Amino acid sequence: MNDKAFDISGKVTIVTGGGTGIGADIAREFCQRGAKVLITSRTMDHLGPVAEGIRKEGGTVEAMICDVRQNDQVEAVVNKAVELWGRVDTLVNNAGASFVAHAQDISANGFNAIVSINLTGTFLFSKAVAKVMMDKKTGGCIVNVSSDSGVYGAATMSHYGAAKAGVVNLTRSLAIEWAKYGIRVNCISPGPIETPGVMEVLWPTKELQTKVANSTALKRFGTGQEVAWPCIFLASAASSYITGANLLVDGFSLSNGDPYSRLSDK
Ligand code: NAD
Numbered sequence: 559m560n561d562k563a564f565d566i567s568g569k570v571t572i573v574t575g576g577g578t579g580i581g582a583d584i585a586r587e588f589c590q591r592g593a594k595v596l597i598t599s600r601t602m603d604h605l606g607p608v609a610e611g612i613r614k615e616g617g618t619v620e621a622m623i624c625d626v627r628q629n630d631q632v633e634a635v636v637n638k639a640v641e642l643w644g645r646v647d648t649l650v651n652n653a654g655a656s657f658v659a660h661a662q663d664i665s666a667n668g669f670n671a672i673v674s675i676n677l678t679g680t681f682l683f684s685k686a687v688a689k690v691m692m693d694k695k696t697g698g699c700i701v702n703v704s705s706d707s708g709v710y711g712a713a714t715m716s717h718y719g720a721a722k723a724g725v726v727n728l729t730r731s732l733a734i735e736w737a738k739y740g741i742r743v744n745c746i747s748p749g750p751i752e753t754p755g756v757m758e759v760l761w762p763t764k765e766l767q768t769k770v771a772n773s774t775a776l777k778r779f780g781t782g783q784e785v786a787w788p789c790i791f792l793a794s795a796a797s798s799y800i801t802g803a804n805l806l807v808d809g810f811s812l813s814n815g816d817p818y819s820r821l822s823d824k
Contacts, residue, residue, distance in 0.1 A: 563796040567592025570643040571793070574626055574683060575653030577604025579753030580703065583782030584789050587734040588618030591790065596639045600651070626653045629686075645696050648793040649687040651680040651725075652703045652785060656718035656764045658760065664766030669717045676721035682726060684743070688736055697740025699793045703728050703785070704747040706806060710814045722747070726735055733802030742801040744792045749808025752779040761790025764806040 571588050575581035576597025585597045588614045597619060599605050605621035612619040622638055624631040636729060639646050655667070655675045684700050691698040706781075708716055708722025729745040749762070750770045762765050770776050785807055791797050792805070 560795075561637050564791070564794045565591075566599050566648070566790055566794050569593045570639055570645055571595045571648040571650065571792065572639055572646060572649045572683070572687065573597050573652055574624070574679070575599055577601070577608050577621070579755050579814065580751055580785045581650075581652040581660050582608045582812055583620065584652060584786040585784060585785035586612055586615075586617070588648075588789060588793075589619055592818075593648070594618040594643050594795075596620045596622060596624050596635065596642070598635050600625050606636050612652065620794050626683060627674045632649065632682045633681075634798075636683075636690055640690055644773040645694050646687050647696065647698050649683060649698070649700045650703065650789055650793075651683050651700065653679055654705075654718075655704065656715050656759075658714050660714060661716040664717055665812050672717040673721045675725070676718065676808070677724040678729065680725050684728075684732055688732070688739070692736075692739045697824075698742075699797075700732070700741065700743045701792045702745045704729075704742070704745050704804065706749045706808045706811050709804070709806065710746055710811065719766040730802045737801060739777075742792075742797070743799060744797070744802070745804040746785060746788055747794070747804055747806050747808065748780060748785050748810050749806070750779050751772060751782060751785060753782060774811055775814040776809035780807060780809055 559562045562648055571586045571593045573581050577599035586596050588595050597605055609621040610620045622635050625637045628798040656672055678703055702725050704725040705722040707719040708726050712719035726745050729743050761770050788807055
């Protein structure tokens with residue numbers, strides 16, 4: 559029996575957007591299993607309490623401010639992980655953002671901002687981490703967090719859906735290019751996950767929440783932990799023959815892109 563197959567202890571892991579929601583759960587779950595985690599986000603307001611909580615539980619965590627759109631900040635985070643722990647084993651590209659609007663009302667700036675955060679940020683972090691993995695000949699795992707919107711499309715979030723579709727496609731290209739360096743690149747596409755930031759913005763009413771829950775075969779929202787666990791699988795040797803994959807973690811969507819009216823005038 560290979561009892562190390564699911565082991566991620568000691569793995570140096572960067573989690574972007576690790577101060578809230580799914581990213582905070584990923585950081586906690588990795589730390590609870592002995593990984594050394596560097597969480598990043600745009601402000602310390604969220605990162606501080608998450609890091610403190612993890613340390614109280616005995617986990618190894620550091621926090622650093624970074625806007626995923628800024629290449630110099632991205633490289634600084636990756637350098638920090640190397641300075642702290644000597645290498646990078648795992649990157650979870652979890653940072654993401656969106657706003658709700660009809661496509662005809664989205665400005666060029668608005669569209670570009672969402673593509674920058676979700677897609678360009680994923681590219682910049684992947685590239686910076688892969689260079690370290692190549693230089694140090696360690697190989698490693700990259701897990702990108704896309705969305706069911708990137709698979710099915712997303713009425714009232716066309717910019718976000720397009721950016722997340724780009725993340726799925728980028729995953730495949732990087733998986734092919736970097737396989738020879740021992741770097742596996744996979745993607746997770748969550749469906750509706752109950753996180754404070756997203757619930758408030760996307761599904762603020764009880765009525766909407768019931769509609770969304772019923773738009774999945776499992777008839778409920780997922781949790782951050784239920785996204786974190788497949789990330790652990792994709793960061794461990796248990797997934798050693800999996801690369802370029804996109805794993806839907808969505809309770810099986812029955813709605814295909816137009817699940818729930820996010821705009822009252824729709
Ligand atoms: P969230 O808003 O709590 O998390 C997003 C994180 O990204 C935040 O910590 C935010 O500070 C960070 N972030 C945003 N812009 C950034 C930037 N420019 N630089 C650095 N960090 C930045 O929401 P969440 O629900 O935890 O989402 C986590 C990921 O899961 C996102 O990529 C999101 O698109 C994806 N997702 C969420 C759901 C859901 O239902 N919650 C569904 C599908 C996909």
